[in-house]
Amino acid sequence: MKKLVLFSALILQSVSYGQVSTEAIQQALVAKKQMENQSLFQNVTFENVGPTVMSGRVVDVDVNPENPTEFYVGYASGGLWYTNNNGMSFSPVMDSAPTQNVGDIAIDWKRGTIWVGTGEVNSSRSSYAGIGILKSEDKGKTWQNMGLHDSHHISRILINPSNPDEVVVGAVGHLYSKNEERGIYKTTNGGKTWNKSLYIDDETGIIDVAVSPTNFKVQYAASWSKDRKAWDFIGSGATSGIYKSEDAGLTWKLFTTAESGFPVGEGVGRIGLAVYDDENVYAILDNQFKRPSGSKKSNSLPIAFSMPGDEFLKLPNKSLNSILKNYGLTEKYRAENIKHWVQNGYLQPNEAAKVVLDAINSLAETEVIGAEVYKSSNGGKNWTKTHQDFIDDFFYSYGYYFSVISVDPNDVNKIYLSGVPIIKSNDGGKTFTSISEENVHADHHVVWVNPNKSGHLINGNDGGLNISYDDGAHWFKGNSHSVSQFYAVNVDEQEPYNIYGGMQDNGVWVGPSNYKYSSEWYQTGKYPYENLLGGDGMQTQIDKRNPNIVFTGFQFGNYYRIDRANNKREYISPKPKKDEKPFRFNWQTPILLSSHNQDILYMGSNFLHRSMNQGQTWTAISPDLTQGVKEGNVAFGTIAAISESTLQFGLLYTGSDDGLIHVSKDGGVTWNKISGNLPQNRWVSRVVASAHKKERVYATLNGYRNDDFRSYVYTSDDFGQTWKNIAANLASSPVNVIVEDHVNENVLYLGTDNGLYVSLNKGTSWDDFSSGIPNVAVHDLVIQKKAKDLVVGTHGRSIYKVNLDQVQQLNDKVVAENLHIFELKKIKKSREWGNSWSSWAKASEPKAEIWFYSNTDSEVLLQIENSLKEVVYSQKVKALKGLSKHVYDLSISKATADNWKNKDKKLKLEAAKNGNYYLPISVNKISIQKGKEKVTTDLEIIESK
Numbered sequence: 042m043k044k045l046v047l048f049s050a051l052i053l054q055s056v057s058y059g060q061v062s063t064e065a066i067q068q069a070l071v072a073k074k075q076m077e078n079q080s081l082f083q084n085v086t087f088e089n090v091g092p093t094v095m096s097g098r099v100v101d102v103d104v105n106p107e108n109p110t111e112f113y114v115g116y117a118s119g120g121l122w123y124t125n126n127n128g129m130s131f132s133p134v135m136d137s138a139p140t141q142n143v144g145d146i147a148i149d150w151k152r153g154t155i156w157v158g159t160g161e162v163n164s165s166r167s168s169y170a171g172i173g174i175l176k177s178e179d180k181g182k183t184w185q186n187m188g189l190h191d192s193h194h195i196s197r198i199l200i201n202p203s204n205p206d207e208v209v210v211g212a213v214g215h216l217y218s219k220n221e222e223r224g225i226y227k228t229t230n231g232g233k234t235w236n237k238s239l240y241i242d243d244e245t246g247i248i249d250v251a252v253s254p255t256n257f258k259v260q261y262a263a264s265w266s267k268d269r270k271a272w273d274f275i276g277s278g279a280t281s282g283i284y285k286s287e288d289a290g291l292t293w294k295l296f297t298t299a300e301s302g303f304p305v306g307e308g309v310g311r312i313g314l315a316v317y318d319d320e321n322v323y324a325i326l327d328n329q330f331k332r333p334s335g336s337k338k339s340n341s342l343p344i345a346f347s348m349p350g351d352e353f354l355k356l357p358n359k360s361l362n363s364i365l366k367n368y369g370l371t372e373k374y375r376a377e378n379i380k381h382w383v384q385n386g387y388l389q390p391n392e393a394a395k396v397v398l399d400a401i402n403s404l405a406e407t408e409v410i411g412a413e414v415y416k417s418s419n420g421g422k423n424w425t426k427t428h429q430d431f432i433d434d435f436f437y438s439y440g441y442y443f444s445v446i447s448v449d450p451n452d453v454n455k456i457y458l459s460g461v462p463i464i465k466s467n468d469g470g471k472t473f474t475s476i477s478e479e480n481v482h483a484d485h486h487v488v489w490v491n492p493n494k495s496g497h498l499i500n501g502n503d504g505g506l507n508i509s510y511d512d513g514a515h516w517f518k519g520n521s522h523s524v525s526q527f528y529a530v531n532v533d534e535q536e537p538y539n540i541y542g543g544m545q546d547n548g549v550w551v552g553p554s555n556y557k558y559s560s561e562w563y564q565t566g567k568y569p570y571e572n573l574l575g576g577d578g579m580q581t582q583i584d585k586r587n588p589n590i591v592f593t594g595f596q597f598g599n600y601y602r603i604d605r606a607n608n609k610r611e612y613i614s615p616k617p618k619k620d621e622k623p624f625r626f627n628w629q630t631p632i633l634l635s636s637h638n639q640d641i642l643y644m645g646s647n648f649l650h651r652s653m654n655q656g657q658t659w660t661a662i663s664p665d666l667t668q669g670v671k672e673g674n675v676a677f678g679t680i681a682a683i684s685e686s687t688l689q690f691g692l693l694y695t696g697s698d699d700g701l702i703h704v705s706k707d708g709g710v711t712w713n714k715i716s717g718n719l720p721q722n723r724w725v726s727r728v729v730a731s732a733h734k735k736e737r738v739y740a741t742l743n744g745y746r747n748d749d750f751r752s753y754v755y756t757s758d759d760f761g762q763t764w765k766n767i768a769a770n771l772a773s774s775p776v777n778v779i780v781e782d783h784v785n786e787n788v789l790y791l792g793t794d795n796g797l798y799v800s801l802n803k804g805t806s807w808d809d810f811s812s813g814i815p816n817v818a819v820h821d822l823v824i825q826k827k828a829k830d831l832v833v834g835t836h837g838r839s840i841y842k843v844n845l846d847q848v849q850q851l852n853d854k855v856v857a858e859n860l861h862i863f864e865l866k867k868i869k870k871s872r873e874w875g876n877s878w879s880s881w882a883k884a885s886e887p888k889a890e891i892w893f894y895s896n897t898d899s900e901v902l903l904q905i906e907n908s909l910k911e912v913v914y915s916q917k918v919k920a921l922k923g924l925s926k927h928v929y930d931l932s933i934s935k936a937t938a939d940n941w942k943n944k945d946k947k948l949k950l951e952a953a954k955n956g957n958y959y960l961p962i963s964v965n966k967i968s969i970q971k972g973k974e975k976v977t978t979d980l981e982i983i984e985s986k
Contacts, residue, residue, distance in 0.1 A: 158195025327440020875953020
C-alpha cells in the first residue's frame with residue numbers, strides 16, 4: 042500500500058499539469074487492481090437497476106461466419122458483450138478487463154481468440170481514450186495487454202484468416218493532443234511485437250483499414266487529420282487520404298492523389314472504406330469543403346413548417362429533430378423547443394420556420410458538401426463519385442461521427458451508409474433510400490451484411506443494436522442489457538423512490554429504484570422506465586414538495602419545467618435581452634433547486650442565473666464567472682458546476698469549464714475567485730458545499746479534454762481561500778464527481794473515468810468501492826437519504842445502487858475494533874416463506890443479511906441461539922479485512938425444529954411447502970467469534986401486521 046500511495050503522490054506532485062506518461066497510466070491501472078484486491082469493501086456489492094430498453098453507442102460487431110446467431114458487440118464505453126441466441130440475451134465479456142472503452146473488435150473464430158482495440162474512434166465529447174490492444178484466449182475470463190498503450194484510440198483490427206498471429210491494426214492516436222503512436226501497426230507473432238508500417242505525422246491517424254475478402258495482401262487504409270479541443274473541432278486536413286498495401290500491410294502508398302479523382306486538400310475529412318474484391322473498393326468521405334453558393338440547401342425548409350399548428354404539433358419529434366439535425370442545428374434547436382413556441386402561441390409554424398431558417402442561413406457561409414461516395418474499379422488507382430446530387434439530410438457537418446460504409450459481399454452494387462439514418466443503394470451509389478424504420482434509433486456506426494444471406498443485417502447505433510432479415514424493411518431491437526451512457530442522475534423522495542437520469546442521445550428517463558431486469562414488460566406493454574424528454578439528456582431536479590414537478594433538459598441549456606400529473610411542459614431557459622450577447626451554455630448545463638426554498642432555481646450559463654418562481658422569470662446574479670469567450674465551434678467559457686450550502690442560504694459556489702471557481706456568501710451580490718492556487722485551465726467537474734461544516738467545500742477538476750489523466754481532488758475549510766490536495770492514493774484517472782456522506786462527515790464518495798472510490802477519513806486515503814461494477818466511467822452520484830442508498834450513474838453500464846447503512850457506521854471507533862457486528866432490523870414473519878402459488882413456481886425465500894467488520898482476513902464462526910440458548914444455526918464464514926456479509930435464509934433443520942417444539946409447546950413451527958422449517962416469531966442471538974473474541978446482536982422475528 043505504501044508503494045501505491047507513493048506512486049500516486051509522484052503523479053500528483055509533478056511540476057507541470059501536462060499529459061501523464063504512458064508508463065504512469067499503465068502503473069495506475071496496476072494500482073487500481075491492487076486497490077480492488079485490498080479494498081475494505083469487496084463484499085459490498087452494487088446492484089444494477091437498469092435501464093436496458095435504451096442503450097449506449099455500439100461501435101462494432103463481429104459475427105461467427107459459420108453461425109450468424111453467435112456474435113460479439115462492442116460498445117463505446119460499455120465493454121464487449123456476447124450472444125449465441127441471435128441477440129435475445131447477452132453476457133458481458135470484458136468485466137475483468139481494466140477498461141470498458143472499445144474502438145474495434147476482431148474475433149479469431151477458429152481459435153476463439155478475442156482482440157479488442159480500446160478507445161472509441163468517433164471523436165465525440167465522451168469518446169474515451171483506451172489503453173492499447175487487449176487480447177483474450179479464454180473467451181474473456183482473462184485479458185492480456187498486447188501494447189500500443191499510447192495509441193489511445195484503435196480504429197480497426199484485421200486478422201489474417203490463414204495465419205491468426207498476423208494482425209494489422211489502425212490507430213487514430215490521441216483525441217486532444219499530438220502524439221506519435223498512431224498509424225498502421227503490424228504483428229506476425231500474435232502481438233508480442235509490433236512494427237509501425239505507416240506513419241504520416243503526429244496529428245494524423247488511421248480511421249479505417251479494410252482488406253480484400255479474397256486476398257489478405259490487398260489492404261486499404263484511410264488516414265484522418267483532425268484537431269479537437271474542448272472549444273473547437275476541425276475534422277479535416279490535407280493529410281487525410283487513402284493508402285494501399287499489396288503486401289499485407291508491410292508497405293503503403295498514397296493512392297488519393299490530385300490525379301486520382303478523389304478530393305485532396307484541407308477539406309478532406311473522415312473516410313470509411315468497404316472492399317468488395319481486389320479491384321472494387323468504395324469510400325465514403327466527410328467532405329468539409331464548402332458548397333458552391335448556388336447549391337446551398339438552406340434556401341427553404343421542408344413542408345412540415347407550412348402545416349397548420351395542430352398538424353405541426355402531431356409531427357413525431359424524431360422526424361422533426363432529424364430535419365433540424367441535418368440542417369446543422371442539432372445543438373441549437375430541438376423539436377421540443379419549436380413545438381413549445383407553437384403550442385403556447387408564441388409563433389405559428391411558418392414564423393417558427395423563419396427563426397429556424399435565419400439560424401440555418403447564419404450557417405450558410407460554413408455549409409459544407411457533406412457525405413460523398415466514391416468508387417474505384419481498378420484497385421484504388423482512380424476514383425469516381427457515384428452520385429450527381431448532394432447526399433443531404435444524412436450527416437451534414439457531423440461526418441466525423443459517422444463515415445462508415447458497408448458492401449454486400451455478394452453484390453458489388455449494393456452498399457449501406459451509416460449516418461443519422463441508415464441509407465442503402467442497389468445501384469452502386471447512384472441513388473439511395475432510407476432503411477431507418479420506427480424501431481431504429483438515429484446515429485449509426487456499423488452495418489454488418491451476412492455474406493451467406495443478403496438482406497440479413499446487424500446494425501449498431503447510439504440506441505443499441507438492431508437486426509433485420511428483409512434488408513431493412515423491418516427491424517427488431519437487441520437491447521436486453523444495461524449499457525446506457527448516463528451524464529447525470531437524481532432521485533426523488535417517494536417510497537420506493539424513483540431514479541431520474543439523462544443519457545447520451547437517449548433523452549431523460551425516470552424509473553423505480555427497485556427495478557429488476559425482466560422481459561415480462563413485453564407482455565404487460567409497459568416498461569418500468571418512462572421517457573420524459575428527448576435529445577441528449579442532462580441534469581434533473583425534482584420538487585421535494587411535489588414529485589410531479591420535474592426540471593430537466595437537453596444539451597446546451599435547453600431546460601423545461603415538466604408537470605407530469607397534468608402532462609404539461611414549459612420551456613424555462615433564461616434568454617438574453619435584445620441588446621445583450623447570447624448566453625454561453627455548457628453541453629451539460631448545471632441546474633439546482635435551492636434546498637432552502639423549492640421555488641428558487643439556479644442555472645448556469647457564463648453567468649449564474651436565479652429564478653424565484655421555478656423558471657418563469659430569471660435574474661443574472663453574477664458577472665461572467667469564466668475566462669471569457671474562446672473562439673471555436675463549441676460553446677466554451679461556461680459554468681459547469683453549481684452548489685449552494687444547505688447550512689446557509691445564499692452561500693453559493695460555481696465552477697467553470699475553463700478552470701475558475703467562485704464563491705458568493707451573500708446570495709450573488711459579491712463574488713470572489715478562489716481557484717488561483719489550484720491547477721489552471723482544467724474543467725471544474727464539481728464544486729460541493731459541505732453539509733457538515735459551513736466553511737468546508739470540495740472541488741474536483743478534470744483534465745480529460747487535455748489528455749491529462751491525473752486525479753484532481755481538493756478540499757478547503759475556509760471557503761476556498763486555501764486548498765488541500767486529497768487525491769492521496771487514488772489510481773490516477775480524471776474525476777467527474779464527489780459526494781459527501783450526509784450521515785458521517787468523514788466519508789466521501791468519488792467517481793472517475795475508470796471507477797468508484799470511497800474514503801473513510803475525508804480523503805486522507807481512498808478505497809476501491811466498485812464490487813459488482815466493471816472499470817467504467819462514473820459520471821454522477823447521488824444519495825437517497827431516507828433509503829440510505831448511493832445511486833451511481835455510469836457512462837456505459839447504466840445505473841447501479843448500493844445501501845450505505847454499514848458504510849456510514851464505519852467511524853473511528855468501529856474501525857479500531859478487531860471485530861464488530863452491526864445491528865439487524867427486525868424481520869416480519871411471512872406466510873409466504875417456503876411457499877409458492879404454483880408447484881411450477883419457485884418458493885419465496887426469506888433472507889437476513891448479517892454484516893460484520895473484521896480488521897484482518899480470517900475465518901469466523903457464526904452461530905444463532907434461540908431464546909432457550911440452544912444453537913439453531915452454525916456456519917464457518919470466511920471474513921475479508923473490512924466489511925463482510927453472510928446471507929442467512931432463516932431456515933433451521935427438522936431436528937432443530939422438533940427439539941425446539943418439544944421444549945416450547947406453544948411454538949408454531951411447521952414445515953413450509955418446500956419442506957424447510959423457518960425461524961418462528963422469536964428473539965434470537967447472533968454471535969460471531971474470531972479466536973477468543975466474540976460479538977453479538979439480536980435477530981428478532983416479529984409478527985406481520
